[in-house]
Amino acid sequence: MVGLGGASFPTSVKLNPGSDNPIDTLVINGAECEPYITCDDLLMRERGARILDGIRIIRHLIGVETCLIGIEDNKPEAIAAMDQAVAATDLKDWVTVVPIPTLYPSGGEKQLIQILTGKEVPSNGIPARIGILCQNVGSCVAIADAVLDGRPLISRFVTISGRGIPTPRNLEVRVGTPVAELTGLCGGTGDDVRELICGGPMMGFEIGSEQIPVTKATNCFLALTADETPDPGTALACIRCGRCADVCPARLLPQQLYWYARAKDLDKVQDYDLFDCIECGCCAHVCPSHIPLVQYYRYAKTESWAREQERRKAEHARARHEARQARLERLEQERQAKLRRKKEALNRKPAAKSAAGGEDPKKAAIEAARKRAATKKAAIAKQGIAPMNTENLNPAQQRQVDAADARRGAAETATSNEE
Numbered sequence: 001m002v003g004l005g006g007a008s009f010p011t012s013v014k015l016n017p018g019s020d021n022p023i024d025t026l027v028i029n030g031a032e033c034e035p036y037i038t039c040d041d042l043l044m045r046e047r048g049a050r051i052l053d054g055i056r057i058i059r060h061l062i063g064v065e066t067c068l069i070g071i072e073d074n075k076p077e078a079i080a081a082m083d084q085a086v087a088a089t090d091l092k093d094w095v096t097v098v099p100i101p102t103l104y105p106s107g108g109e110k111q112l113i114q115i116l117t118g119k120e121v122p123s124n125g126i127p128a129r130i131g132i133l134c135q136n137v138g139s140c141v142a143i144a145d146a147v148l149d150g151r152p153l154i155s156r157f158v159t160i161s162g163r164g165i166p167t168p169r170n171l172e173v174r175v176g177t178p179v180a181e182l183t184g185l186c187g188g189t190g191d192d193v194r195e196l197i198c199g200g201p202m203m204g205f206e207i208g209s210e211q212i213p214v215t216k217a218t219n220c221f222l223a224l225t226a227d228e229t230p231d232p233g234t235a236l237a238c239i240r241c242g243r244c245a246d247v248c249p250a251r252l253l254p255q256q257l258y259w260y261a262r263a264k265d266l267d268k269v270q271d272y273d274l275f276d277c278i279e280c281g282c283c284a285h286v287c288p289s290h291i292p293l294v295q296y297y298r299y300a301k302t303e304s305w306a307r308e309q310e311r312r313k314a315e316h317a318r319a320r321h322e323a324r325q326a327r328l329e330r331l332e333q334e335r336q337a338k339l340r341r342k343k344e345a346l347n348r349k350p351a352a353k354s355a356a357g358g359e360d361p362k363k364a365a366i367e368a369a370r371k372r373a374a375t376k377k378a379a380i381a382k383q384g385i386a387p388m389n390t391e392n393l394n395p396a397q398q399r400q401v402d403a404a405d406a407r408r409g410a411a412e413t414a415t416s417n418e419e
């Protein structure tokens with residue numbers, strides 16, 4: 001199970017914040033990520049009780065003290081439905097529905113937490129560091145379905161929209177369904193479609209085919225016409241106007257990030273908190289030089305991840321090499337110790353011989369064996385056991401007797417040789 005807000009973060013990881021991060025507040029994200037998207041709005045209107053079931057399970061798991069459900073104030077039906085659902089349960093003293101201003105990107109996790117609680121998630125940190133757990137409304141429904149009905153996450157709500165779609169709608173679809181099936185259910189895509197986008201208009205990415213499938217992270221497909229996708233214009237040089245910094249919801253310096261990402265200076269770009277960028281696209285939207293800023297940030301993030309992976313691989317290889325060297329050293333020491341013990345044993349033998357009065361211990365053993373055999377032979381003769389009659393043996397028995405005679409003869413020869 002993963003979070004259905006778009007980032008697909010594993011739900012089990014979020015629900016195990018560790019004893020170092022005690023959680024006291026549960027924030028439920030009912031704010032849509034981007035314009036056009038309305039799948040969470042529909043979910044809150046249709047399945048409010050189920051969302052509360054999920055919230056109850058999360059409370060049972062991590063024992064939070066309070067729960068805030070943030071919903072944008074342009075969704076009055078969803079707010080009313082959730083208020084009604086909360087009032088009908090025993091959660092009313094504990095869960096609060098909070099309308100928030102409709103201002104992109106208030107559906108971002110860190111932004112929503114700040115709006116609802118006034119607390120700021122630390123740079124490069126997670127909400128658990130400030131005692132907050134954030135879950136999407138879709139994730140709450142999926143948790144309830146899994147725990148109460150044993151139903152895995154095999155479907156989700158997806159918005160199909162854009163002016164290129166004759167009848168935009170939200171559909172509950174199985175994961176893996178091709179986009180063409182969904183657009184077909186909404187009247188098909190018109191000839192005037194210029195871009196087919198997976199995700200919202202700000203953070204989504206263009207898809208080249210309608211055959212790509214719905215995944216757990218897919219919340220929207222857009223078929224945008226030319227009037228919805230104005231030509232971005234030719235990118236010009238940065239004029240340091242600072243407009244990008246004014247609109248950045250993460251309070252970063254987008255122009256600095258741009259400079260260092262463009263120069264491929266991956267260390268400097270980290271100094272400006274690249275990984276706090278939520279790729280909302282606000283900076284690029286207001287940039288008078290039409291610089292595709294987010295593309296530079298995505299590039300820098302990908303390169304940084306690749307470099308980090310290389311560093312980890314090198315670290316792993318070094319650890320393996322050191323372990324191998326240590327193992328070879330240990331084996332060599334063991335071999336030397338074995339040789340030493342053997343040598344000492346050999347040196348001890350003449351001493352044992354002299355201790356026995358000059359008699360060779362090997363010869364003494366052979367003599368003792370011969371004496372035992374003679375004693376046994378005499379005992380048999382004394383008991384009058386007749387020699388074996390070999391006249392009426394069949395050929396197989398005869399062969400066994402011959403083989404035994406041969407072995408005995410060989411043993412006697414060997415004994416006399418040793419003497």
Ligand code: SF4
Pocket residue numbers: 237238239240241242243244245254255258283286287288289290291
């Ligand atoms: S908005 Fe564009 S031109 Fe202005 S400072 Fe930012 S990157 Fe430079």
Ligand code: SF4
Pocket residue numbers: 244247248249250251252253254257276277278279280281282283284293294297
């Ligand atoms: S995309 Fe731009 S505006 Fe949005 S968080 Fe990143 S730097 Fe800030």
